[in-house]
Amino acid sequence: MRPGQTLSDARAIMPALAVEPGDAAADAATLDSLATWCGRYTPWVALDHAGLGAGLGGAHGLWLDVSGCAALFGGEAALLDDLQRRLASFGIEARAALADTPGAAWAVARYGHAGVGLANSNAGVVPPGGARAALAGLPVAALRLGPVEVEALDRVGLRRIGELYGMPRGALAKRFGPTLGRRLDQALGAAHEPLSPNRPVAPYRVQRLFAEPIAGPEAIEAVTRALVEALTAKLEADGRGARRLELALYRVDGTVGELAIGTSLAVREPRHLMRLFAERLERLDAGFGADAMVLSAPLSDPLPRLQLGLDLEARRSHRPCAPEDVAALGELVDRLSNRLGAANVQRQAPRQSHIPERAVVSAAPLAPVGEWPAQGRRERPLRLLAPPEPIEVIAPIPDDPPVMFRWRRAVHRVRAASGPERLAPEWWRATGMAAVGEGEGRFRDYYRVEDEAGRRFWLFRLGAFRPGSSPAWFMHGLSG
Amino acid sequence: MAAPHVSSVSPVRPTAHGEHKASFAELRRLIHAIERATPSVGGAVAGPAAELAAPLGLAVLDQALPAGGLVRGALHEVRPANPSGADAGASAGFVSALLVRLLAGEASGPVLWCLGAAGRRETGRPYGPGLAAFGLDPNRLLFAWARRDADVLWAMREGLGCSQLAAVIGETEAMPDLAASRRLQLAAGASGVTAILLGRRALGSEPSAALTRWRVAAMGSEHVPGEGVGRPRWQVALERCRGGVPHDWVLEWRDETGDFALAAALSGRSAEPAQARLAG
Incomplete structure (x- = not known):
């Protein structure tokens, strides 16, 4: 039996076949949560549900851009092996490949294991510059072509990708349309193919992988502390402070626990950030254990940034406004926001309006606000x-x-x-x-x-x- | 932060003597804390005494207070005379007036104002244009909308730990218990930030570590035919004052100058006529 087969054909082969309707929404949701889980390998995870047709051996897939990430996992082969082993432990049958281009990886993942060219299972890794050789023996469908193009190529006897290598490009485009040439270039790296990540990729990111899963709250807190310190060191090198931090905990069962904190001013003081996390870490349940944690800062601002709306002149004549004062206020606002909710810590800003309830608008706690209208409004209530x-x-x-x-x-x-x-x-x-x-x-x-x-x-x-x-x-x- | 202070508090004893000793030690520590928070040199004109208290600007009031004004870096409590909510406007007005006086001194820096949900619903939220007309700069006010009393007290303690603030205002339903009020008092003493707590439904009998407790009742404004509603007026009683004697007055608020005036002396124990004249 194979994907794309009609139900009557399948029943003819196996009369006892159990039939269940497909659930596209559930499939998409599963793929999405899997994409989130893949964040443990790289922040660049893109969904591939282009709907290429059931005939292509599984339309759904994920792309992971692991450039620069493999070293953390002991090399590319080890990363791929780890990924497949873990997916198998969740009961997900998956094929994986790693190559220079998304196109080549796609082709090898779907067609490379069929025994053509690549012998053993962990040989899903195509060495740098090896895409041309790796793809040569694969069927043309591996170029992400539709059934129409595949059939057209088949009619003229072009069945393997390698057979296309020597063909004049103009003639191919004329005969089989522009897609073929583009896919070929993308697979071989002659044309760039950007991946659009499933989630925005945070510019600052640190992670910890555990050989043995961790579970206790103390362990989670200790790792969080280490991550916060590592991330703030990165921020410091760039002269920036975090405005938002996201902590992800990858559980052994494939689910991901997430926690986010926001700050009113850019912060890179580990003690303060840790304090904001500490109040909520208990919500991050490790379940049966966690094997990776990732901390990222999707939002950051240059530091120091001392512009402040609140009147913070010398509190006493001999105490000028210092950066520490600004930072201390920011920390206070963050702690209050963290517990009461960001919307519940605010200032009032004036607004031009006759309607009394509109003459005031809530403003961010530390942002500069406008001047209030002059006095002479005794009739307004307190x-x-x-x-x-x-x-x-x-x-x-x-x-x-x-x-x-x-x-x-x-x-x-x-x-x-x-x-x-x-x-x-x-x-x-x-x-x-x-x-x-x-x-x-x-x-x-x-x-x-x-x-x-x-x-x-x-x-x-x-x-x-x-x-x-x-x-x-x-x-x-x-x-x- | 508060730990070393806690360790030095003598245990509360039922005897008045023990209580007195404890409060004396606490005051002394408070003075130390404030002096520590501000370098003693630096060309400051104001001495430690002026640092310690914000004068209320009316002689009879300041004379009734042992420190010559509202002690900074300490907890002060205000309660409406009628806990049913009838004096909500008056007590909110008096708290705002105290805040104007606190900020009129050297203290500058933001004010954290924490309110519970019930208070916001019953008496409304502080309103910027009205506060500005009253003499407060709304740009200095940072609001924290809490849900329950416990959250208000927590937010107040957080604020009192931040010496950059000029003051922390809290509005609760009930007054906190003795332990909670002592924590506020200690936090205020350690940071030098002044705390004012308004208990909307306080009964006045609650034990407390606050330095002063004020009771406020609404009072009709001066009635000038054809003039409509006059200046804010309240009947204010200093119910409790560490080291002082209870008094009461009828006070009027002059929003154009930002100070109190004496409307009339009510109680026999309150200001003498000479002091009232002094106040002008």
Whole structure:
């Protein structure tokens, strides 16, 4: 039996055949998680599910660019052997090859083991410059050609790749289309073929491989510490600091545990980074053991970068703002963000808007923010309720402040009031935004009121008073 | 960081004498910590005494406080007179006023402001334009939105460990227990960062390591017919003050100058008339 065979043919050969429908989504998901797992070998992992047709001996595959990585695994042959051994232990039947070009590796992985040219199993390694020889005996389908081209070549008796070597290129292109020549060049290295990695490749990356799987939290922490130190040394050499770090733990069962931390300022202080990791390392469960850990910094900034939005002038006259001060604040922000969530550590920045809830926008904790509008806004409250809360109001005449209102089930009698301050809707903004009443294009009349107990509030009436209908009122803030 | 300090704290004894001794040692250590944090030379005009306390700018207040102001590098507590939430605006206003006074001194540097989720829901979030009108620079405020009291206290302790901050404000529902408040006090003492804790539903009877505790109630503003709502006014009681005597006052906040004024003397024990005049 072979892939691409019809079901009736297969049943004719083996009547007891068990049939299961294919699940393309599950296959893709499996391939994707396998690609993640392959990150233990190299960050450059590309998916190959070009859908070349079932006739090509397994359409799905992965490309790994292991340039410069093989030494870590004891050479190219050892790397390939390790990869196949581990895949086999997950129950995945896979063929692998290693060559100068993606095309040659693809060809040898799929057709090289058939006994042509390459004898034993770990000879999947094509030596540098050996692609031409290695491919010569393989069928033309190994050039990633479609069935149409393969058949066309077959009709003129061209069955092996080697038979194409001597052919004039112009004639080939004329007869069999442009794909053939391009694939041939790609396989032999005459044309460059870039791989687009499955995930962005972090510029800074360090890894540790373990001969014996590790499991305990102490071991994981110790390795993390070593990785952090190794990575910060790399960053230091380039004068940079990390903004984001990703830690990956490769388990023996083929799954990958991942953990990421972010920092508000570029950091390369191992103690601080370790502290950020330490709080979360417990979430990184090694399961039955981990055989590799990788730490990468996908995001980094030049260091030192001392621009800071927070007012950090000399805290006392004789203590000028030093880089250590900036770093210490950054560390504080990181620890807070790490536990409370990055969105929950913030500053407020002013924004041009009439709508009170829009006049403020949250800003990154350490980024510079704009100047606040000048003083003279005593009518603004110290606390703003979001969203404004509906209240019941008794107001005698249109445009008069309320004499009494009920908010959160308590009745307040108004002793003094200022206002109204009319705030027009921002008609230039799209409707449907969050502001109360804006969709109807209604203005707000704001009043500052003080109740009999001396409590001060900021409330508003939505729109003009209309005879016959009671206008809506809202509580929007508390004053000191 | 706090470990060496902890080891030198005498165990709390039920007797008043033991408590007093412990607090005395703590104050002395606090002074040492602050002096250590700042080089004693360097042409600074301000001496250690001015480093130690931020004057509140009103003579009757500063005289009631043994250090002549709000002690820096220490924990201060504020609670609303009515724990049901009716004095939420007043107590938030008073905390903001204390912060203005703290920042008006030499201290500059950011302020970490930690709030729990219930407080944000009930009383709203601090609002930049309003704070700016009150006399605070919102650009100096760093907010940490925590969920529960425990997170607020944790964030406060983290902030108090960072001597680059000018102050740490925390808003919780209940006041922390004695151990937690002592940890805050120790952290503040070690770094020299001032901590203000606002317990929204505090009852006032909780034991605490704070240097001062203030109780704030809403108070009607000066009523001038045709003028509407006047300046913020609160009834403020210094409930507890280490080394001082409880007092209460009716204070008015002058946002244009950023200081307190005395609206009226209520209690017989509070400021004498001469001091009130002094305050102008």
